[in-house]
Amino acid sequence: xxxxxxxxxxxxxxxxxxxxxxxxxxxxxxxxxxxxxxxxxxxxxxxxxxxxxxxxxxxxxxxxxxxxxxxxxxxxxxxxxxxxxxxxxxxxxxxxxxxxxxxxxxxxxxxxxxxxxxxxxxxxxxxxxxxxxxxxxxxxxxxxxxxxxxxxxxxxxxxxxxxxxxxxxxxxxxxxxxxxxxxxxxxxxxxxxxxxxxxxxxxxxxxxxxxxxxxxxxxxxxxxxxxxxxxxxxxxxxxxxxxxxxxxxxxxxxxxxxxxxxxxxxxxxxxxxxxxxxxxxxxxxxxxxxxxxxxxxxxxxxxxxxxxxxxxxxxxxxxxxxxxxxxxxxxxxxxxxxxxxxxxxxxxxxxxxxxxxxxxxxxxxxxxxxxxxxxxxxxxxxxxxxxxxxxxxxxxxxxxxxxxxxxxxxxxxxxxxxxxxxxxxxxxxxxxxxxxxxxxxxxxxxxxxxxxxxxxxxxxxxxxx
Amino acid sequence: xxxxxxxxxxxxxxxxxxxxxxxxxxxxxxxxxxxxxxxxxxxxxxxxxxxxxxxxxxxxxxxxxxxxxxxxxxxxxxxxxxxxxxxxxxxxxxxxxxxxxxxxxxxxxxxxxxxxxxxxxxxxxxxxxxxxxxxxxxxxxxxxxxxxxxxxxxxxxxxxxxxxxxxxxxxxxxxxxxxxxxxxxxxxxxxxxxxxxxxxxxxxxxxxxxxxxxxxxxxxxxxxxxxxxxxxxxxxxxxx
Numbered sequence: 209x210x211x212x213x214x215x216x217x218x219x220x221x222x223x224x225x226x227x228x229x230x231x232x233x234x235x236x237x238x239x240x241x242x243x244x245x246x247x248x249x250x251x252x253x254x255x256x257x258x259x260x261x262x263x264x265x266x267x268x269x270x271x272x273x274x275x276x277x278x279x280x281x282x283x284x285x286x287x288x289x290x291x292x293x294x295x296x297x298x299x300x301x302x303x304x305x306x307x308x309x310x311x312x313x314x315x316x317x318x319x320x321x322x323x324x325x326x327x328x329x330x331x332x333x334x335x336x337x338x339x340x341x342x343x344x345x346x347x348x349x350x351x352x353x354x355x356x357x358x359x360x361x362x363x364x365x366x367x368x369x370x371x372x373x374x375x376x377x378x379x380x381x382x383x384x385x386x387x388x389x390x391x392x393x394x395x396x397x398x399x400x401x402x403x404x405x406x407x408x409x410x411x412x413x414x415x416x417x418x419x420x421x422x423x424x425x426x427x428x429x430x431x432x433x434x435x436x437x438x439x440x441x442x443x444x445x446x447x448x449x450x451x452x453x454x455x456x457x458x459x460x461x462x463x464x465x466x467x468x469x470x471x472x473x474x475x476x477x478x479x480x481x482x483x484x485x486x487x488x489x490x491x492x493x494x495x496x497x498x499x500x501x502x503x504x505x506x507x508x509x510x511x512x513x514x515x516x517x518x519x520x521x522x523x524x525x526x527x528x529x530x531x532x533x534x535x536x537x538x539x540x541x542x543x544x545x546x547x548x549x550x551x552x553x554x555x556x557x558x559x560x561x562x563x564x565x566x567x568x569x570x571x572x573x574x575x576x577x578x579x580x581x582x583x584x585x586x587x588x589x590x591x592x593x594x595x596x597x598x599x600x601x602x603x604x605x606x607x608x609x610x611x612x613x614x615x616x617x618x619x620x621x622x623x624x625x626x627x628x629x630x631x632x633x634x635x636x637x638x639x640x641x642x643x644x645x646x647x648x649x650x651x652x653x654x655x656x657x658x659x660x661x662x663x664x665x666x667x668x669x670x671x672x673x
Numbered sequence: 674x675x676x677x678x679x680x681x682x683x684x685x686x687x688x689x690x691x692x693x694x695x696x697x698x699x700x701x702x703x704x705x706x707x708x709x710x711x712x713x714x715x716x717x718x719x720x721x722x723x724x725x726x727x728x729x730x731x732x733x734x735x736x737x738x739x740x741x742x743x744x745x746x747x748x749x750x751x752x753x754x755x756x757x758x759x760x761x762x763x764x765x766x767x768x769x770x771x772x773x774x775x776x777x778x779x780x781x782x783x784x785x786x787x788x789x790x791x792x793x794x795x796x797x798x799x800x801x802x803x804x805x806x807x808x809x810x811x812x813x814x815x816x817x818x819x820x821x822x823x824x825x826x827x828x829x830x831x832x833x834x835x836x837x838x839x840x841x842x843x844x845x846x847x848x849x850x851x852x853x854x855x856x857x858x859x860x861x862x863x864x865x866x867x868x869x870x871x872x873x874x875x876x877x878x879x880x881x882x883x884x885x886x887x888x889x890x891x892x893x894x895x896x897x898x899x900x901x902x903x904x905x906x907x908x909x910x911x912x913x
Contacts, residue, residue: 216856524843528860562854564847564861565721566811581763584721591723600722600853608719608727611682612734614711621686637893646855651862651890654687654902661680661689665696665708 211558215529224360228530231359235521238465239572246461256458257576259451260512263443267503270412270445271494277415281477283490288321294495295326298404298437301491302332305435307401311393313419313426314338315406316354316515317439317495319537320550323404334404335396337425339389346373352531352539355463355517360530393425403429403487407440408515409455410492413448416476417492420459420469430475436487438475442494443511455514458574462516498550506585510545512575519569519579525562534559541569541579548586557595560586599643621660629658676704676787677742679735679756681749682714683882691882694910695748695784701910702792709738715752720759721848732760733770736777744791745781748906750813751881753783758816783813784906785822785880794826799911801832803875807905808865808888809841810881823880823905830909837872839864846887862891869900876901878908 218224243249263270275285288294294317302310310332312318324334336345340358344351346369351357358366363382370385371378374392379385405426407417417438419426430436446452460466479486502508520526520540531539535556536547544563548556560583569579590596591604610617631638632655641648676699680692699706716731735756739745747753760774788794805827813819824834845851845861852858865888869877877892877900879885889902907913 212854212856215854219856219860524845524861524864525854525857528857528864558854561850562857564811564843564845564850564858566843566847567815568811568843571815584723587721587723588725589723591725596723600849604719604722604724604727608724608730611713611716611719612727612730614713617713621682625686635893637890644852646852646858647890649855650859650894651887652893654886654889654893656687657689659689661685661692662710664689665692666710 211533211535211556211562214535215533215562218529218533223362223365224530227360227362228527231356232521232527235464235517239462239518239521240465242461242465242467246457252454252457253574253576256454256574257512259446259454260514260575263446263451264503264508264511266447267442267445270447271442273412274410274415274445277413278417278477278492279415281415282480283415283477283492286491286493288493288495288497291321291495291497294321294439294493294497295323297493298323298439299326299330299332301435301437302327302330302402305401305489307332307435309333309335309396309400310402310404311335311337311396311400311429311433312341312404313406313421313429314341314357315404315439316351316537317406317441318404319351321439321495321497323439332402335393335400337393337396337429338421339386339423339425342389342393343369346370350532350537353517353520354515354538360532397425397428397432400429400433402435402437403431403433404437404439405429407438407444407492408459409452410440410445410494411447411449411452412445414476416449416474418452418472418474420456420472422466422470424471427471427473430473431486434487435489435491436475436478438490438492439495440493441499442496443499443513459514459516462518462572462574502549507545507549507582509577510542510549510582512577513542514575516574518572518574519577522568522572524564524566524568534562541583542577545579545582545586553586553589553593554595557590560584560590618660618662622663625656625660626658628656631655674704675741675743676706677739677745678706678708679712679715679739679745679747679752680708681747681752681882683886684748687886688882688904690912691748691904691906694904694906694912695746697798697910697912698784698788698906699746701798702788702794704792707742712738715755717752717755717759718848720755720764725764728759729764732756732764732774736773739777743780744787745777746784746787747781748784748904749881750783750810750817750819751883753781754812754816757781783817783819783880785819785826786817789822789825795829797826797829797909799830799907799909799913801827801830801876801908801913803832804835804873805832805876805878805903805908806835806837806869806872806874807840808837808844808869808877808879808884810879810884811843813880814841819880823878826909827878827905830911832878832908835872835874837868837874839868842868844884844887846883848883851887858887859891862887863895866891866895866897870897874900876903876908876913878903878905880905
């Protein structure tokens with residue numbers, strides 16, 4: 209099933225529609241307020257785009273520098289060219305160390321490579337500890353948003369899941385539900401052999417990985433279990449702590465309008481001999497899984513992405529259909545680019561077309577990714593590779609043929625205006641138009657009025673003479 | 674001052690009155706207006722469907738047709754964005770013709786911007802004794818900065834403006850998007866119509882015919898035959 213069908217289903221899902229409506233204002237208004245208060249948003253945004261471009265231009269050097277510094281601090285750096293390799297590496301670490309339970313904080317890369325499935329196949333129990341991810345693990349659903357994974361669920365739906373999972377009386381208030389989840393999770397933090405986290409950035413000059421969270425679960429995951437595994441994409445590397453200082457000013461503000469998140473956890477290596485706390489081993493899995501294909505090509509700007517979610521929060525298409533309609537881990541405008549690029553344009557045909565090019569995402573993006581332009585480039589690839597349905601290709605070809613031939617165009621529009629005016633009848637509205645039912649299913653087509661501007665203008669000029 | 678009027682394909686086919694309203698405003702302000710008879714389309718439908726070459730061919734055609742005009746004016750932010758932004762920053766970027774399109778872009782204006790910023794009009798022929806709510810079309814707003822100009826002109830015509838919630842939110846038209854992904858497009862348009870209804874104006878006014886046809890189509894389908902849907906040129910020219 210493709211985006212178009214899934215989206216139509218989601219539009220009919222009244223519960224989802226209500227949940228999405230509630231969430232929309234929170235993200236958009238929150239960001240707008242934080243940006244207004246910031247004062248020098250555009251300046252820092254321009255600098256952040258440069259920071260990300262510099263990181264991508266020096267990706268090879270920064271990654272090697274990161275590996276050297278992380279290794280010096282006692283971490284083991286692993287390189288995964290594919291999703292399968294990434295899973296095999298983590299499963300291998302689990303097997304070598306007799307791991308039976310892994311506690312995870314939020315990681316979209318782990319979703320991307322299907323890590324949970326791989327670990328469960330290797331006999332490891334996996335517990336999601338981010339509240340949203342925990343809810344979705346209970347519901348057996350994928351995230352629908354990269355920052356707020358369970359944004360599509362209502363409080364009542366979550367209460368229902370908790371009754372089933374925890375066997376306790378139904379709760380009605382969010383703080384009580386959060387407390388119940390904390391209680392359920394606490395034991396897992398203590399009994400897990402392995403903690404798995406993502407990393408919002410990795411810093412070359414220090415060999416540091418880091419998480420930006422609001423729940424504190426990442427701190428538990430990165431410090432309590434005896435093995436800490438970080439899984440992240442190679443494009444997350446940045447040069448310096450100074451670069452991080454720039455990006456962290458934009459990330460939480462763009463995501464949910466926070467000036468800073470509750471927790472900002474920088475991790476450099478495992479427990480040292482003179483330290484009391486921390487994991488015995490730290491492994492960092494750097495995943496390519498298609499990212500290098502974008503380097504040096506027309507889609508490279510997409511690799512600037514810092515996963516804030518602002519593009520989807522501001523996208524009127526996402527706001528109406530939710531993240532699951534997009535069919536893979538990354539929804540919204542960034543997903544409409546990443547999914548075709550990572551899983552193949554032929555498998556994600558509708559996604560580059562799932563936008564009106566209203567431009568809200570490009571305005572909201574903190575690292576100035578020209579998202580509509582990149583979607584248009586994918587449409588060009590589809591056009592060149594003849595991946596769109598033939599009626600659409602024919603229509604574009606016919607339109608192009610006519611529009612470049614003024615006499616033919618004038619004749620066709622003259623006929624078209626008359627026929628359509630006749631179809632419009634007395635109220636001037638076309639209620640059904642064969643071939644254009646995408647429009648007329650839910651809207652009338654206001655009909656042309658019988659004569660084109662060019663005809664009427666020629667008449668006027670004739671009369672004047 | 675010789676001003677070329679780029680009518681736009683939608684106005685030519687569907688609402689010639691908007692073209693004549695623009696003509697009246699420009700001539701009324703003392704411009705010598707020419708309307709090249711061979712003009713068809715700016716090429717945006719092809720451009721946004723991945724047909725880059727046909728978009729370039731049409732852009733070149735427009736360039737040639739308006740070569741000897743001091744200014745080119747279009748009653749559309751969307752077509753103006755295509756000719757002012759897409760040509761220079763994408764279609765002909767780094768090519769020998771880029772400079773030609775930069776010169777065209779500098780002379781090209783969306784109608785409300787031309788009236789306010791170049792002609793600096795202080796009165797308009799139209800009178801509108803009622804309330805209007807203004808829909809900001811995406812390209813005009815975000816690519817060109819069209820925001821206060823049409824409101825200023827509507828004020829000159831005596832219209833009271835009742836701002837709708839989410840005036841800057843897309844109406845769901847998106848050119849071929851409205852047909853390719855009709856269900857989503859319709860829902861976005863319904864959201865827009867909800868805001869319009871809540872604003873309680875006599876007319877919803879905008880600067881791009883695509884959005885206006887979309888909005889009018891949804892309003893009429895949902896039984897609203899009262900709210901007028903007008904281009905600002907019609908209102909301020911007194912032809913609404």
